[in-house]
Amino acid sequence: MLNRKAIFKVEGQFFPGKTYTEVVLEPAYEEAKHNLYESMMAINKAHLIMLVEQKLVSQQDANIIMKAINGLDEEEIRNSKYTGQYEDLFFQVEHLLLQSAGEIAGNLHLARSRNDMGVAMYRMALRKKLLSALSALLYLQESLLTVAEENVDTVMLGYTHTQQAQPTTLAHYLMAVVDSLGRDVKRLQAAYSTCNRSSLGAAALTTSGFAIDRKRVAELLAFEGLVENSYDAIGGGDYLGEIASSLQLSFLGMGRFLQDLLLWSTQEFGAVKVADPYVQISSIMPQKRNPVSFEHIRSLCSSGVGNTSTVLTMLHNTPFGDIVDTEDDMQPYLWKALRLADQLYRLLAVVMGTAEVNKDLLLERAKSSFATITELADTLVRECGLSFRTSHSVVSRTVKLAMAKGLAANQITTDIVDEAAQEVLGRPLQVSQDVISKALDPVHFVEIRSLPGGPAPVEMKRMIGDRQSLWRQNRNWLQQQQQKVEQCMKQLDETAKMWGEQA
16 A cells, blocks of 8 residues: 555655656756756856945955856756755755855855745846847748748739638738737837846845845846836746747747648649748658648647647746746746747748749739729729719629629620629610729739738838838847847956956
């Protein structure tokens, strides 16, 4: 029988228990040493600098502590295995510092807790991954802007309810995707701003009685400011939810785009041909060119939605207090989602940037389609003074007559329109064939739809230019954020090296 004594015999009677180590502590340690060590060291350096400036630690002691920090063997720690000797990476590093610098290293933890330090480490790791994902997202936007610019005059059918609706252009379609991605950029930028706030100085929950300078630490670590309320600093998890929600919307948007691209890649549709580096052949059917890159991006988008849903679900009903332990389990899902977004943005960018578009086929399909018929109804309003609803009835009857005769839209004649008008109005309209043919021309249809946001080439060129300008602004923002973080980390390392050499 499995009883208390039997369990203790297998698990051990002291912390950490064997199964608890396997399920919780060991995975958390593995993730921390690869994703959080760099942030932990930066926080140690910044906190120590602030303690000296506030005269809470002497410069002499700080030099010794900093020398110990500099002397840690990062590679050895990253290659280490969890032994259970120390609860987590924090206590292992603290032990190594005490071993190297002696008792004075204990003052590094003055006015600090694993709570505020842990949250700061998570935020620093996440901001780095966010900037990487944003860089890849802008790369995708740049690729689609280029393809759109090349296809301003590529007339194609637009679809609603999966049915042929009206002529548009490939540029018009792609710019809709670009704008959707632009909103992803804005959401991730906002998520970055929320994330890049310092929890340090909150300590366990209520700050500290020592006269530390929270703003100075935030400045040293390239944070934009503080999570001011100390309870919020260690208990608020919405910065995680904001990142997860922003990513989830992006994965969903990409997945919808991929659905269309896969359809367009079929032989029956014939609109897009994926370049050779991104297709695979069949093991048995020599003729196959499988657009597997699109398939994998689509399925991986779904896995991204799953990872971000996990983050949001783990936040659900978590008490509003210290959630660092929960975050140990949660963070890897968010890290994976950010890494996946980075990869998928870059992959989709190169696949789209090298794909071939069958412009002639798309145009011919639009010409023979009845998708232009809206413009014929509009034309009868202009030419004959009909109300739109009356004109709609005449043109609806015209379509039925043409289809009954086996005619395509571009084969509709004056006689057919007059026959329809006779049935609906009791009189012919006698509109010239030139006017009817022009109304049914998809190129003309597109060209006259030059209202803001319409598919007309002149409007598309304006929009592309505007979005390129916005793209440059976002790229500049990204570079500024990256440079700010890099400069602060470089300055920290330089100060740490100087102090360590003075020990």
